[in-house]
Amino acid sequence: MSTKHADAIIVGAGWAGSIMAKELTEAGLSVIILERGKEHTTAVEGAYPESIDELRGAVRKRLFQNLAKTTVTIRNTIDQTALPYRQLAAFLPGEGVGGAGLHWSGVHFRADPNDLRLRSAVEERYGKNFIPKDMNLQDYGVTYAELEPFFDKAEKVFGTSGTAYTVNGKVVGNGNIFAPDRSSDFPLPAMKDTFTAATFRQAAQDAGYHPYSLPAANASKPYTNPYGCQMGPCNFCGYCSGYDCYLYSKASPNVNILPALRQDPRFKLITNAHVLRVDLDNTKTKATGVTYLETTTEKEVSLKADLVILSAFQFHNVHLMLLSGIGKPYDPVKNTGTIGRNFVYQTITTSRVWLPENTHTNQFIGAGGVGVAIDDFNSLNFDHGPLGFVGGSPVWVNQAGTKPITSAVGTGGHGTPRWGSGYKDALIDTYKHSIAIDAHGSNMAYRDIFLDLDPTWKDAYGQPLLRMTFTWKDNDVRMNQYVVSKIAPIARAMGATRSSLTHLEFGQPFDTRHYQTTHLGGGAIMGENPQTSALNRYLQSWDVSNVFVIGSNAFPQGMGYNPTGTVAALAYWSAHHIRTLYLKSPGPMVQV
Amino acid sequence: MVKSDPTSPSKTTLALPRRSVTNALLGSTAFWLTRTSTAVARGLADEAALAPYKPVFFTADEYAFLLAATERLFPKDHNGPGALELGVAEFIDRQMQTPYGEGDNWYMSGPFKQGPANLGYQLPLVPRALYRQGIAALDTYVRQQYGSSFVTLPSAKQDIVLTALEGGSLQLQAIPGRAFFEQLRTNTLEGAFADPLYGGNRGLGGWLMLGFPGARADFMDWVNQDGAAYPFPPVSISGQTA
Numbered sequence: 001m002s003t004k005h006a007d008a009i010i011v012g013a014g015w016a017g018s019i020m021a022k023e024l025t026e027a028g029l030s031v032i033i034l035e036r037g038k039e040h041t042t043a044v045e046g047a048y049p050e051s052i053d054e055l056r057g058a059v060r061k062r063l064f065q066n067l068a069k070t071t072v073t074i075r076n077t078i079d080q081t082a083l084p085y086r087q088l089a090a091f092l093p094g095e096g097v098g099g100a101g102l103h104w105s106g107v108h109f110r111a112d113p114n115d116l117r118l119r120s121a122v123e124e125r126y127g128k129n130f131i132p133k134d135m136n137l138q139d140y141g142v143t144y145a146e147l148e149p150f151f152d153k154a155e156k157v158f159g160t161s162g163t164a165y166t167v168n169g170k171v172v173g174n175g176n177i178f179a180p181d182r183s184s185d186f187p188l189p190a191m192k193d194t195f196t197a198a199t200f201r202q203a204a205q206d207a208g209y210h211p212y213s214l215p216a217a218n219a220s221k222p223y224t225n226p227y228g229c230q231m232g233p234c235n236f237c238g239y240c241s242g243y244d245c246y247l248y249s250k251a252s253p254n255v256n257i258l259p260a261l262r263q264d265p266r267f268k269l270i271t272n273a274h275v276l277r278v279d280l281d282n283t284k285t286k287a288t289g290v291t292y293l294e295t296t297t298e299k300e301v302s303l304k305a306d307l308v309i310l311s312a313f314q315f316h317n318v319h320l321m322l323l324s325g326i327g328k329p330y331d332p333v334k335n336t337g338t339i340g341r342n343f344v345y346q347t348i349t350t351s352r353v354w355l356p357e358n359t360h361t362n363q364f365i366g367a368g369g370v371g372v373a374i375d376d377f378n379s380l381n382f383d384h385g386p387l388g389f390v391g392g393s394p395v396w397v398n399q400a401g402t403k404p405i406t407s408a409v410g411t412g413g414h415g416t417p418r419w420g421s422g423y424k425d426a427l428i429d430t431y432k433h434s435i436a437i438d439a440h441g442s443n444m445a446y447r448d449i450f451l452d453l454d455p456t457w458k459d460a461y462g463q464p465l466l467r468m469t470f471t472w473k474d475n476d477v478r479m480n481q482y483v484v485s486k487i488a489p490i491a492r493a494m495g496a497t498r499s500s501l502t503h504l505e506f507g508q509p510f511d512t513r514h515y516q517t518t519h520l521g522g523g524a525i526m527g528e529n530p531q532t533s534a535l536n537r538y539l540q541s542w543d544v545s546n547v548f549v550i551g552s553n554a555f556p557q558g559m560g561y562n563p564t565g566t567v568a569a570l571a572y573w574s575a576h577h578i579r580t581l582y583l584k585s586p587g588p589m590v591q592v
Numbered sequence: 593m594v595k596s597d598p599t600s601p602s603k604t605t606l607a608l609p610r611r612s613v614t615n616a617l618l619g620s621t622a623f624w625l626t627r628t629s630t631a632v633a634r635g636l637a638d639e640a641a642l643a644p645y646k647p648v649f650f651t652a653d654e655y656a657f658l659l660a661a662t663e664r665l666f667p668k669d670h671n672g673p674g675a676l677e678l679g680v681a682e683f684i685d686r687q688m689q690t691p692y693g694e695g696d697n698w699y700m701s702g703p704f705k706q707g708p709a710n711l712g713y714q715l716p717l718v719p720r721a722l723y724r725q726g727i728a729a730l731d732t733y734v735r736q737q738y739g740s741s742f743v744t745l746p747s748a749k750q751d752i753v754l755t756a757l758e759g760g761s762l763q764l765q766a767i768p769g770r771a772f773f774e775q776l777r778t779n780t781l782e783g784a785f786a787d788p789l790y791g792g793n794r795g796l797g798g799w800l801m802l803g804f805p806g807a808r809a810d811f812m813d814w815v816n817q818d819g820a821a822y823p824f825p826p827v828s829i830s831g832q833t834a
Contacts (some may be wrong), residue, residue, distance in 0.1 A: 052807040055786040060692055074711060086699045195816045237809035246809075305741045359608040359819035364804050365811040404785035404804045409778055418758065419665040419777060420751070424801075428671055431802050432821075458703065498708045511710040 006032040006268070008304040011275045011289050011320065012312035013218075015564060016101025016550040016571045018253035018261065019157075020309045021311040023575035025266045026092045027583060032303065033267075034292050035583050036274040037066075037096030042254050046244030054403045058242035063103040065093040066314075069274075069295075069458035072315060076471035077511040078332065078448050082406070082463065084457050090511065091345075091518045093313045097255040097271060098244070100313060100518060101564070105241045105368025105400050108160045108217040109561035110151040110222070110569070112379040113144035113180050115442075118557060122390055123379055132475060136445040137390065137555035141528040141537035142573065144180050149571035152183050155215075156563065159223040159231045159252040161369075162186035162215035176212035178375040191234065196361050196370040196435040200397035205495035209374040214398060215565070216369025217251035227260035238401020240368025250368060270295045276461060278308050278324040278547060281503045287326075287547050292462055293318075305576070306586070310549040311571070317553045318343075318451050318523035319466040327524075327534050327543040332448050332469075338534040338542075340451035343470060347393070347441040347480050349503050350486050353496035354434045361435055366401030373398075376559040377483045379442075389478040393441030393560050395487060407431050414500070433474035435494070439483045439503075440517070443558035444475050451523045471510045481505045518564050521555035526570075529592070536590040538582075539574040545588045548574055645679070649688035649720065651751070653741075654727050658684060660743045663778045671803040673794075675780055683783030684723075691722045691761050715771060720781075726772035729764035730757075755768030789828045796834035798824040 007029035010017045021031045040063065045051065048233035056062050065071075067088060094100035114121040117139040117555055122130060131137050154160075160187065164185045165175035172185060190213035204211040218240065219231040234249035248255050261267050289304040310317045321339050322329055328337035355361060373396035384390065406509045411427040412418030455469040484503040491499040527533025530542040538549060539554055541547040550571045552563040559566070581589055647655040658681040668674030675681070687693055695718030704716040714727070716723065734742045735754060742750060754773065756762040762769035783792030787798065793799060799806050806826035814822055825834045 003742060023720070048809065049807045051788055052809045053789070053829060055782060055790055059786075061697060064697075066697045067699040068695075076710070080706065081705065083705060083707045083714055084699050084701070086713050089696070089712065111758050153731055159765040192815045195819055210813050235809075236811040236813070236815050239809060311793075355819070360803070360821040361819070362811075362814065362817075362822050365814060365822075404799065404802050407802075408785050419754070419780075421667055421669040421671075424669060424671045428802060431804070456703065460701075509708070509710050512712040513710065 005289075007031045007033075007305065008307040008309060009034060009303055010309040010311055011097060012310070012316070013097045013253065013258075013269060014094065014311065014313070015253055015568055016311035017309070018101075018257040019568060019571040020311055020550060020575055021148070021267060022257055022261055023260065023572070025264045027579045028148075028266070028360055029307075030266045030483065031268070032272040032305075033269045034194060034275055034290065035097055035269065035271045036295065037271065039271050040097045040102055040244065040254060041250070042244045042246075042248065046246045048246040051243060051246050052237070052239055054405050056402065057239070059405050060090070061088055063094055063096065063242065063244065064088055065095040068460070070461075070465065072466045072468050073454045073457055074200070074468045074512050076174070076469070078469055078563040082454060082467045085512055085561075090475045090516050091512050091520055092242075092515070093316070097258070097269070098252050101253045102244050103242050104564060105128045105398075106217040107369045107398065107562040107564075108155065108158055108215045108251075109565045110180065110215075111144065111147070111559060111566040112230065115559040115561075116140045116144055116147070118390070121349045125252070125380065126385060126533060129338075130384075134447040135390065135475065136447060136532070136556070137531060138338040138342065138445070138525065138527055139212075140526055140554075140556060141533070142526070147569050147573055148183055150569040150576065152567065153572050154568035156187050157225050157227065157256055157401065158217040159188055159219045159225055159256070160186055160215055160217050160251070161188040161191050161220040163190040163213050165212075174212070176375055177210050178378065186215065187225055190371045190447050191216050191218060191220045191367060193372060193456070194365055194370065194399045195586065196244065196363070196371065196399045197397045199435065199494050200437065200490065201372040204372070204374050204488045206493040207489040209370050209376045209490070211374050214369055214371040214373050214396060216367065218367040218369045219249045225256055227257060228261050229256050231255065234367050236365050236367050236370070236401075236485075238364050238366040240366075244498065270348060274461065275300075275320060276300070276323070276463065278310070278320065278326060280325060280544060284325060285544055286289040287544055296383060306535070306546060311551060314520045314551050314553045315451065315466055315468070317549050317551050321524055321534070321549065322453050323463055324435065326541055326547060329452060330450050336446060338524075338530070338532065340523055341532070341534070342445035342525045343449050343451045343468065344445050344520075344522040344555065344557050345443045345470065346517050346519040346558045347439070347443055347472070347476050348517050349439050349480055349484060351437045351439070351484060351501045352430070352434050353437065353491045353494055354429065355495065355498040356497055357433060360432055363399060363402035363431065363434075366399040368400045371396050371398035374395070377486055384532060387478070387482055389475045389482070390444055390566050391442035391479045391557075391560070393480065393483040395437060395439050395483060395490075397435060397437055399436075402431070402436075404431070416502050437487055437490070439480060439487070440512065440560060440562070441480055441483060442560045444473065445522060445557045446473055449473075472508065474506060477504045477506050519552070519558065521552040521558050521563060524549050524553040525556045526554040536588075538577045538589050539570060540582075542588070546586065547579065550574055619787040645682040645685075647681075649685050649693065650723070652724070653731075655681060655685065656743045657731070660750065661754065661776060662783070664747060664754055665777055665780045666784050673797040675784060677783050677794065678797050679787050679792045679794040680780050680783035683786065683790050684779045686791045687779065687782075688720050688723070694718050713771065717767070717768065719775060720774060722767065722775050726764050726767050726775070729767060730772070733762065733764065788832060789829055796826045796828060796832065800834050
C-alpha cells in the first residue's frame with residue numbers, strides 16, 4: 001500500500017473505526033486507521049495477574065485519555081467562563097487501539113424503536129405542545145426496521161449473551177417484553193445472574209415489573225465470531241470496566257475485529273498519529289485527506305484519501321469537524337449551524353439498599369455487561385401524559401465488580417462520615433452487604449446546550465480545546481425523580497434493612513468531579529434536514545460528501561440505553577450503504 | 593451502625609511480619625522469574641531494600657505529618673488496622689516518585705482561574721506541589737493556632753483541624769483546605785486498599801477487613817451462592833496471601 005494515499009482514511013481505532021475498516025477492506029479498498037494513542041495488545045497488557053490491578057487500571061487510568069495532551073473545557077451555562085477538565089472524573093474517554101471499546105463494560109443494547117424517532121412518536125401520542133420550548137427533540141432519520149439487520153450483525157461479531165423475547169414475531173424466551181422484535185436469537189445465552197441481580201429480579205417481579213437479563217457482550221460460553229475471532233467464557237472476575245479482559249471474554253475491537261483485519265494486506269494501522277485536521281479542497285465540499293502529527297517525532301504528515309471516516313470518540317469527532325471547517329458551527333443565539341448542536345449526555349443516579357448482616361452481596365464478583373433490568377419506565381413504555389417530561393430510564397442491578405479503592409473513595413457524604421472509625425464501619429457494611437441500583441436514563445437536547453471551540457485554552461499541539469456548555473434541565477430531573485421513586489417498592493421486596501434512594505435535584509448543576517457515565521452523545525447528529533443535523537441518515541456529512549462521521553455524536557438525544565450497540569449498528573448501516581451505493585456513485589447520498 | 597460479623601475475618605491476625613512476607617515471596621520466585629514478571633521482581637527488590645521504610649520524596653517532618661494525619665483519617669479500630677499499620681504513608685511517598693506525583697495525565701496548561709467547585713480542580717499544583725505547599729501552610733496554621741505541630745496535638749485536636757480542612761473553612765495560603773484534604777483522603781484510601789505491590793495495604797490488611805479477595809479474579813463457582821460469604825482470603829498480584 002502507498003504510504004501517501006489510501007482509498008479510505010479512518011480516524012480512531014475504536015469500535016466504529018474497526019467496523020468501518022473491516023467493511024471497507026472487504027469491499028476491496030485500501031484502508032489506513034490513524035490512532036493517536038498507542039498499541040494495546042490484550043495478550044500482553046491484559047495478561048493476568050498484572051492487569052488485575054485497580055490502582056494502575058481504573059484509578060491511575062491506564063487505558064484512558066491523557067488529558068495532559070488534550071482535554072475539553074466545561075461550563076454549565078452560556079454566560080459562564082468554561083474551565084478546563086483537568087482531571088478525568090465525570091467521563092472517561094479511551095485512548096489507544098481499541099479506544100473506549102477496550103475499557104467499556106459490555107452492556108450491549110439495541111436502540112428502542114421509539115427512541116430512534118422520538119419527536120414523531122411523542123407528537124403522535126401527546127401532540128406538538130407536549131414538547132418544551134427550546135428542547136431540540138429530533139428523529140434519527142433511520143428506523144429500527146432498517147437497522148435491525150445491522151444490530152443483528154453487530155451482536156454476532158460481539159458474541160453477545162442475552163435472552164430474547166420474540167424472534168420473527170414469535171415469543172421464544174423470558175426476555176424483555178418491551179424489546180423490539182428480532183430476526184434471530186442472541187448468539188449466546190444470557191449470563192448467569194449474580195446474587196444481587198437474582199435478588200433484584202425476584203423483587204422487581206414481585207413489585208409487578210418485567211425484569212430481564214441485560215444483553216452483555218461478555219461471553220457466557222466459548223464463542224467464535226463470523227471473523228473467526230475467538231472468545232473464552234467469562235468467569236465473573238469483576239475487571240471489565242476500565243480494563244482489558246485477560247480471558248478474551250469481553251468483546252473489544254482488539255479481540256473481536258482487529259485480529260482479522262491485521263491479516264489483510266489492504267489494511268494498515270498507524271499509532272501515535274494525532275489527526276490535526278481533515279484537509280478540504282478550496283470549495284470546502286470535498287476532503288482531500290488528513291494531516292496528522294506523529295507524536296513520537298512531532299513531524300506533520302499529510303495523507304491523501306478519497307474517503308475520510310471520522311470514528312474517534314463522540315466529542316473528538318465534533319472537535320475535528322470544527323477544527324477542519326466541515327459544515328457550519330452551531331450558533332445557539334441565532335439558532336443556525338449544526339456542528340456542535342444537540343450535545344447530550346445521560347442521566348444516571350445510583351440508589352442503594354442494604355441487606356441483613358448475614359447476607360453477603362460479594363460485590364467484587366461481576367461482569368461489566370451482566371445484570372437484571374426493568375424497562376417499565378424507559379422510553380415510551382409508560383404514559384408520560386400526566387407526568388410532564390420526555391424520556392425515561394431503565395432501572396437495573398448491574399454488578400460489574402466493585403473494587404475496594406473506588407468503593408472506599410465513594411463511601412461517605414450525605415450525612416455519613418467520610419473518614420474516621422464511623423466511616424470504616426459504613427464502608428465495610430456497604431461493601432459486604434449492600435446492592436447498588438441504577439436509574440440510567442435519557443437526556444434531552446436543548447438549544448443552549450452545545451459544543452464549540454474554546455476562546456482561551458489550547459491543546460499540546462496549539463489547537464483550541466473543545467468547549468462544552470452543559471447542565472441538567474428540569475425535564476431530565478423530573479424524569480429521574482419519577483423513575484427513582486419506582487425503586488422504592490423493589491427495595492421493600494428485596495428485604496432491605498435500609499435504603500438510600502438517590503436522584504437529581506432541581507437546579508443542581510452538572511458536576512465534573514464525580515464519575516457519572518462516559519455516554520456522551522450528539523454534537524454532530526444525523527437527521528433528515530441539513531438545517532438541523534450535521535449528517536444525513538447514512539452518517540455522511542451534508543457539507544462534505546466524502547466525509548462520514550460515526551459515533552454517538554450522531555444521536556439527536558441521549559437515550560436510556562448504553563450507546564455502544566447503537567453505535568456499532570449505525571457503523572454497519574453506514575458501511576453497508578457506502579459499499580452498495582456510495583462507491584458506485586460517490587457524492588451526496590441524500591438530496592434535499 | 594454495623595457491627596460484628598461472625599463470618600468476618602477481621603479478628604484474625606492481619607499483618608504478617610515483614611520478614612515472612614519476603615520469605616513467602618522468595619518461595620515463589622522461581623515461578624515468577626520464569627514469567628519474567630517485572631512487577632514481582634520490583635516488589636522483591638523493594639522488600640529487600642526497605643526495612644524500615646525511609647521516605648524519598650517527603651522530608652522527615654512532612655512524613656511525620658503524613659503518618660499522623662493518615663491514621664486519623666483511617667484509624668486502627670475494632671474493624672482492623674489503620675493507616676500506620678497498613679503502610680499508607682509509605683504508599684503515598686512511593687506514589688510521589690511515579691509519574692502520578694507529577695500530575696502526568698492532568699491538563700496543567702494555563703491560564704489558571706478559579707471557578708465554581710462543580711467545575712473541578714483548577715489549581716496550578718500537581719500532587720507533589722500540593723503536598724509540599726499544603727503541609728507547610730498547615731504547619732504554620734497549626735503552630736499559630738495551637739502553639740505546637742500537628743503531630744504533637746492530641747488526636748481530638750487533630751480531628752478538629754482535619755474537619756476544618758474538609759469543611760472548607762481553612763485556607764492554606766494559596767491552597768483551599770478542601771483541595772488539600774481531598775488529595776490526602778484519596779491517597780490514604782488508595783494506600784489502604786491498593787495491591788501491596790505499591791507499599792500500602794500491608795499484609796493485605798485492608799482487603800481482609802473488606803472481604804475483598806484481591807487478584808483471585810475467578811468466581812465462576814460463586815456467582816450466586818444465595819448470600820453466603822465468599823470463603824477464600826485475599827491474594828495479591830505477587831502471590832502474597834493473608
